[in-house]
Amino acid sequence: MINEITSLLKSKFPDSLLNVVSEDKRITLLVKKEELHQILSQLKDTGFNHLSDVTAVDYIDEQEFELIYHLWSHQEKIRAIVKVRIPRESPTVKSVVDLWTGAQMHEREDHELFGINFEGNPNLSPLFLEDWEEIPPFRKDFDTRKYVKEKYYLEEEGYPVAKG
């Protein structure tokens, strides 16, 4: 079954598949951003009707975000992992809410913690953070300890003392 999926995708999207790793019960794809939505749509039609997670990784040295979609096929018991690299300056990608409704919360969380925009998501308002004015906290260039020391601690004593 894995080989059938791989050959189908290779015939349909010859330019967009950058890397394919097939294992026993798992297939990992690195795809181009332009045809991401079509590939995910094709995978859904192939039987991957469950979206487990949408996560992101900040590769600050390469100035890129990597988005990772975890898909699961209930019929074939196969996991598909779709990775896509998007530029860090303009992190915008098409939403997959029209394919899996459950993607809405995952994308909202990614938007809040990494600042990635999902075009077509109906609600990207803040989920966990309240009164947040800094850059998104899961980005690698956000220094948590520096932020905490400036906001909560006094340095006058020679060592940090909590304010209040």
Place this chain on the structure above:
Amino acid sequence: MKKLTPKVIKSKGEARAWSFWVINYFTACGFMELLPWVGSGYDMERFGILPVPSPRHADVFIIAGYVTKKAAKRIKMIYDQIPSPKYVLALGSCPMTGGMYWDSYATIKRIDEVIPVDLWIEGCPPKPENIGHGIVMATNVVKGGFEGH
């Protein structure tokens, strides 16, 4: 209003100390350590301590575990609903200093920036014996006439 005699004041404190009705705000490990008191092992009801479902019925507010910025606003709302006299107990390192999460962007470091605290019980998390000691100390202070906030 007629002025209360010292004896009446003393019995008022006694009555309060034997009806410590508690509303809990627990986020993490603190509740696991208080649970032996809820069950028959340590049995907090022999001290008159009772968990209540609504802050409007409560006398004592126990906070344990880390407090996020978002939760601090809810804690303030719960505190405001408790009728006076009210007593606040903070359990564990997290509400005192941030504890393990001292360098987290999401938590506040000292709960007494939000609401006044009457008793701090230390530990990460505090042992059930420490919690019992703290609560009995608090009841003794209330018996002595402490009015809280």
